[in-house]
Amino acid sequence: MSETPPQDTADFDTMARDIAEVPAVEVIVTVAVNLMSAAAVKLGLTEEGDQYKDLDEARKLVHALAGLLDAGATEISSFHAAPLRDGLKSLQLAFREASIVPDAPGQGPGEKYTGAVFG
Numbered sequence: 555m556s557e558t559p560p561q562d563t564a565d566f567d568t569m570a571r572d573i574a575e576v577p578a579v580e581v582i583v584t585v586a587v588n589l590m591s592a593a594a595v596k597l598g599l600t601e602e603g604d605q606y607k608d609l610d611e612a613r614k615l616v617h618a619l620a621g622l623l624d625a626g627a628t629e630i631s632s633f634h635a636a637p638l639r640d641g642l643k644s645l646q647l648a649f650r651e652a653s654i655v656p657d658a659p660g661q662g663p664g665e666k667y668t669g670a671v672f673g
Contacts, residue, residue, distance in 0.1 A: 582626045583634050589619040590641050597648050609652060613663040616645050620664025639668075646671040 593615035594600060598607035619642055627635055642664060649663055650656055650671070657663075659670035 579630050579634060582622070582630055583638070586619060586622055586626075586638050589615050589622065590638075590645065593619060593645050594648075597645065597652055599648060607652075609649065612645075612649055612652075616642070616649055616663035617666070619645070620667040624667035642668065643671055647673055 593612050595602075595606050596608045596612035596615060598604045600606070623635065623638055623642060630638075646662055646664055646668070650673075657665075659665075659672070662671060665671055
C-alpha cells in the first residue's frame, strides 16, 4: 500500500482553509457565473460562434442555473440576484431563438423555476 505524501495532506488542508474563508454568497455567485458562461458557449454566443454550439448541453446548464438561482434567492441579496436573473433571462431568450422547434411557453430550460419567458 502506498501512503499519501505529507505535502498532499498539507495542500488539502490549505484548500479547505481557503474555502472556509469564502462567504457562501460568493460561492453561489461564482457557481452561477460559471454556469452562465458555460451556457453562453453552448448557445454559440461567444466569438467562436457555432463551433461549440450544443443546445442539449445548453438546456441542462440553463436549467441548472435557474434551479440554483431559485434555491439561492433567499440566501443572496438583491444586489447579487438581480444581475444573475437578468443573465438567466437573456440565456433563456437566446435558447428560444436558437431552437429550430421552440419549446411551448413555460417548457423551456429553467422555466419550471422562472415561469414562461417572453422577449
